[in-house]
Every structure is written in C-alpha cells, then in structure tokens.
C-alpha cells in the first residue's frame with residue numbers, strides 16, 4: 608500500500624458503507640438484536656455480540672489498514688490479547704520479549720499459566736540468536752516493537768522468517784506505531800494486536816482493542832473465539848474509534864515531530880543518563896526501525912539522573928500530565944515502575960531493564976516549546 612493509499616483509506620475507509628441511506632459518517636447501531644423476518648433464514652446481523660453494523664465498519668477498515676483478512680474489535684487491548692491467547696492449547700509455549708506491557712505479562716503469568724500455556728522471555732531484538740529458542744512446544748512468539756517502555760526494536764521480517772521455519776505464529780503488538788507507521792502482517796507476522804485505546808482512538812476517550820489476522824482460516828477460527836468470549840467493542844465506542852482513525856496520520860506525524868525534538872533535547876541534558884527513542888541515530892534500534900517503519904512514533908523514555916528526585920520531577924510537570932496511557936493528543940508522563948509496569952515483580956522488572964528512575968513520555972500535539980519548557984521546569988524543581 609502506498610502512503611497516498613494509506614492516507615486515503617484512513618479517511619475514506621469507513622464512509623459510504625451505509626448503503627440504504629448513504630450516511631457519510633458511520634451510523635451508530637445502538638441495538639442488541641435484529642428482527643428476524645423469517646426464522647431459519649440467515650441474516651448478516653442477528654445479535655450484536657456476534658456482529659454489529661457499526662463495529663463491522665471499524666473491523667473492515669482495520670483489516671484493510673493492517674493488510675489482513677479479518678479485523679476484530681474488542682472492549683480493550685487486554686480483551687483483544689486475551690482472545691488471541693485462546694488460540695493456544697494446553698502444553699503450548701509463547702515466547703515473549705525482554706520488556707513488554709505489564710498487563711500482558713500479568714495475563715500470561717497470572718492466568719494462562721493456570722491453563723497450561725507457558726511463557727518464556729527471549730531477546731526478540733536478536734533475530735540470529737532466536738533460532739535456538741524455539742522448541743516443539745513453542746506455538747507463538749509475541750513481539751512488541753518498539754517495546755513498552757524501553758522502545759527496543761525487533762526485526763519483524765527476520766523474526767517471522769525464523770518463526771515460520773519452526774511452525775510458530777508471530778503475534779505483533781503494533782500499539783506504539785499503528786498501521787500508519789508500521790504494518791507487521793506485510794512484513795511476515797500472522798496476527799496484529801492493538802491497544803486501540805492509544806493511537807487509533809487518539810483522544811483519551813475510548814478504551815478499545817483490535818486484532819487483525821492475515822490468514823483466512825485462522826481468521827475464521829478467531830471469529831468463533833471473539834463470539835464465544837464476548838469482550839466486544841460497543842457501537843458508540845466503535846464510532847469513536849472510527850472518528851479517531853480519520854486523523855491518525857496527522858496526529859502521528861505531529862507527535863513524532865515533537866517526540867524527535869524532545870528526544871534530541873533530552874540527549875544533551877545534564878539531568879538525563881540515557882534516552883530511549885528509535886528515532887535517534889544513536890539508538891540501537893535506529894537501523895531496523897528505518898527499514899521496517901516509516902516513523903519512530905511519539906513515545907520515548909529516559910533515565911532521570913541521580914541528581915534529581917523522581918517524585919519531584921513528576922509533581923512539577925504542569926502541561927504533561929502524570930498518568931497511565933499514551934498515544935493521544937495530550938502529552939502524558941508515566942513512571943513505569945509504579946504505573947504501567949507495577950504488576951511485574953521488582954526483581955523481574957530489574958531483569959527487564961526497567962529501573963525506578965525510568966520516565967516514559969507519550970508526546971502529544973501541543974506546542975514543542977511549551978513541552979520542552981515544562982520538562983525544563985521539572986528538571987529545575989526536582990534538582991536535589
């Protein structure tokens with residue numbers, strides 16, 4: 608898909624889908640059920656857990672955007688990830704990255720382990736060393752690229768090649784870059800998941816999850832899982848997501864421009880020990896990021912130097928809000944150790960490289976100078 612086609616699909620992919628009346632924007636079908644004019648005759652929509660017209664518009668658009676066969680919308684990113692893990696049977700193993708969203712770790716370790724589905728951490732950024740990690744029990748490898756919160760980049764095409772040879776599926780959490788900057792299925796992955804709460808929605812007003820599947824047969828199997836587990840996205844939230852997607856490209860361009868400037872500024876700051884941002888030439892993920900993505904995104908992390916109080920730094924921010932989440936127009940600051948990754952035990956966090964001095968910034972669309980001034984204020988106020 609060319610950039611031009613992608614930009615057009617973001618806006619036009621959900622319009623002109625309501626044939627009966629020609630509504631330009633997607634109508635909200637706030638209904639649970641549909642009249643069956645003749646019993647025993649199949650109709651496209653019979654019950655909204657199975658399918659709802661507003662949700663279907665979104666699911667169709669997401670399948671097109673991610674270049675897959677089937678799109679599926681859920682009530683949250685975690686509901687989407689849960690449904691994906693239901694594809695696997697007892698005895699199966701899932702390989703996971705060195706660092707990943709804390710909730711995904713909690714779901715695997717706290718719940719799927721009980722059903723005999725195990726997980727093992729591997730270095731997904733080192734595709735060459737991955738070959739030896741696959742065992743006959745390995746059913747899938749989960750990629751977050753870039754990862755949350757250390758922005759580590761994995762080579763999707765290389766990992767997919769290795770996984771395919773070993774008969775394992777590649778699941779790519781594409782939350783951080785969205786299909787606007789990165790399309791994992793076109794690079795060889797089998798399943799894409801999103802916390803659509805983030806960039807796809809983009810306005811901090813809707814919690815949602817998306818799954819897109821490349822293979823038709825697997826998509827058919829997954830449709831049954833979506834219907835059976837039932838954590839589907841409601842019609843109004845589907846509409847909000849459709850509306851958010853129209854400006855995805857504009858938001859991501861602006862957020863990346865802001866994030867790049869801030870990452871460069873932080874790199875030269877005496878209060879910062881290290882910056883993690885794949886858009887910086889000095890970042891270990893820069894080359895792969897350039898190869899497989901068309902932008903580095905609005906997320907960056909940094910280690911606050913020992914001469915600053917972490918608590919005071921967050922307290923002094925006035926524009927950037929200390930809060931969970933990311934990917935929306937408002938800039939947010941996260942302290943992974945006590946927020947997004949608090950569900951991971953401290954010793955495991957240390958193993959993953961997530962320190963107590965790590966700050967994650969989700970850069971929004973505000974003025975760049977105002978954001979930098981806000982950070983500078985926090986550096987000054989937190990100096991010990």
Ligand SMILES: Cc1ncc(COP(=O)(O)O)c(C=O)c1O
Nearest residue numbers: 683684685708755782802804815
């Ligand atoms: C990379 C990633 N995947 C999945 C999730 C879970 O999504 P949700 O909060 O929409 O359930 C998050 C949430 O922060 C995330 O950052």
